[in-house]
Amino acid sequence: MENFEQTYQNRGIKFAKKYNMEYRRLGKSGLQVSEMSFGSWITFGNQIGDNTSENLMAMAYDAGINFCDNAEIYASGKSEEVMGNILQKMNWSRDSYIVSSKVFFGIKGLQDSKPTQKGLNRKHIVEACEQALKRLKVDYLDLYFCHRPDKNTPIEETVFTMHNLIQQGKILYWGTSEWSAQEIMEAHMVAKQNHLICPTMEQPQYNMLVREKVEVEFAQIFKTVGLGTTIWSPLASGILTGKYSKGMGDDFRLSREELSWLKDRNVVEENLKKADKIVALANELGLTAPQLAIAWCLKNENVSTVILGASKLSQLEENLKAGEVKNMLTAEVIEKIETILQNQPKHPPF
Numbered sequence: 001m002e003n004f005e006q007t008y009q010n011r012g013i014k015f016a017k018k019y020n021m022e023y024r025r026l027g028k029s030g031l032q033v034s035e036m037s038f039g040s041w042i043t044f045g046n047q048i049g050d051n052t053s054e055n056l057m058a059m060a061y062d063a064g065i066n067f068c069d070n071a072e073i074y075a076s077g078k079s080e081e082v083m084g085n086i087l088q089k090m091n092w093s094r095d096s097y098i099v100s101s102k103v104f105f106g107i108k109g110l111q112d113s114k115p116t117q118k119g120l121n122r123k124h125i126v127e128a129c130e131q132a133l134k135r136l137k138v139d140y141l142d143l144y145f146c147h148r149p150d151k152n153t154p155i156e157e158t159v160f161t162m163h164n165l166i167q168q169g170k171i172l173y174w175g176t177s178e179w180s181a182q183e184i185m186e187a188h189m190v191a192k193q194n195h196l197i198c199p200t201m202e203q204p205q206y207n208m209l210v211r212e213k214v215e216v217e218f219a220q221i222f223k224t225v226g227l228g229t230t231i232w233s234p235l236a237s238g239i240l241t242g243k244y245s246k247g248m249g250d251d252f253r254l255s256r257e258e259l260s261w262l263k264d265r266n267v268v269e270e271n272l273k274k275a276d277k278i279v280a281l282a283n284e285l286g287l288t289a290p291q292l293a294i295a296w297c298l299k300n301e302n303v304s305t306v307i308l309g310a311s312k313l314s315q316l317e318e319n320l321k322a323g324e325v326k327n328m329l330t331a332e333v334i335e336k337i338e339t340i341l342q343n344q345p346k347h348p349p350f
């Protein structure tokens with residue numbers, strides 16, 4: 001941190017701002033995670049070159065981000081390899097950062113992986129963990145997520161396996177991603193009955209366009225089990241920047257062939273109109289739309305960390321400012337946002 005400006009000049013990056021990153025507990029655990037974190041989906045080992053990945057990680061780390069998110073499936077394992085090479089090269093003290101992986105899809109995806117190479121059975125969880133450790137070049141994963149629920153494995157098998165990995169020192173905390181509140185509670189029940197370690201965190205999608213799970217479905221379990229959340233796609237893959245309203249750029253994520261399903265689902269008139277209005281409101285406040293959209297996620301106290309994604313350094317630099325401006329989202333501003341979104345989820349009437 002002392003040579004912050006020098007480091008960036010050496011890298012040819014015009015970035016000399018120190019951020020006042022804040023840290024939150026990951027749910028009821030004692031783990032302090034930066035309120036913004038950094039993920040590598042689509043980008044590392046795929047959309048962007050390794051040099052850009054390295055500069056993004058360096059920028060994130062120097063801005064106070066202490067958590068980098070990854071998964072076996074990202075770029076078929078290449079995302080973890082790229083991140084592992086960067087972690088090795090940077091030689092940051094291992095106790096200064098948190099790194100994750102996720103298991104379920106297999107590195108080739110559900111369709112192309114062999115039956116034993118996917119799912120949440122003991123064999124795949126244990127082997128995927130070993131493989132992620134090798135690719136990331138670390139001795140343990142701080143966070144290990146079950147990337148989706150697995151209808152073909154008894155929950156007991158998954159909970160016991162995660163507990164054992166913690167006992168063996170291969171992972172520190174385990175959690176889920178896109179599980180329902182009921183599935184998470186089943187895992188807690190099994191863990192409690194058998195004196196095993198409960199899941200600590202869930203990784204759900206949360207942004208101005210997708211709110212139900214975090215705002216309603218999990219409302220009760222935030223209180224009862226102290227669930228932590230590492231939320232994904234805060235910009236709905238970039239739609240909330242407003243850039244998709246001006247047409248599809250060749251270098252935009254959703255112009256990628258493999259993501260046509262996501263484009264069809266999300267690049268729709270209703271979302272684009274909302275994004276345009278978010279841009280206008282952000283400008284009124286002297287902010288950019290991504291800053292406003294990320295700050296809006298940060299205002300939710302049940303969010304432990306907002307995972308940022310970026311394909312360019314300028315994007316990350318812009319988005320990192322969201323932490324500092326979140327207090328500009330007064331009740332009045334939040335009300336204006338609700339008027340634009342018209343999607344405030346309804347809580348049950350009790």
Ligand code: NDP
Pocket residue numbers: 038039040041042043069070147177178203231232233234235236237238239241243251252253254290307308309310311312314315316318319
């Ligand atoms: P976002 O919704 O924030 O999308 C990030 C993308 O938006 C960037 O890669 C970039 O794409 C575009 N973008 C970001 N900032 C700007 C900006 N300032 N101006 C213009 N465009 C911008 O987050 P992600 O969808 O990447 O999700 C974040 C992380 O969450 C992932 O990396 C992954 O770790 C995790 N995740 C987890 C999932 C799960 O199932 N558990 C699923 C999905 C993500 P481009 O430049 O290409 O347009």
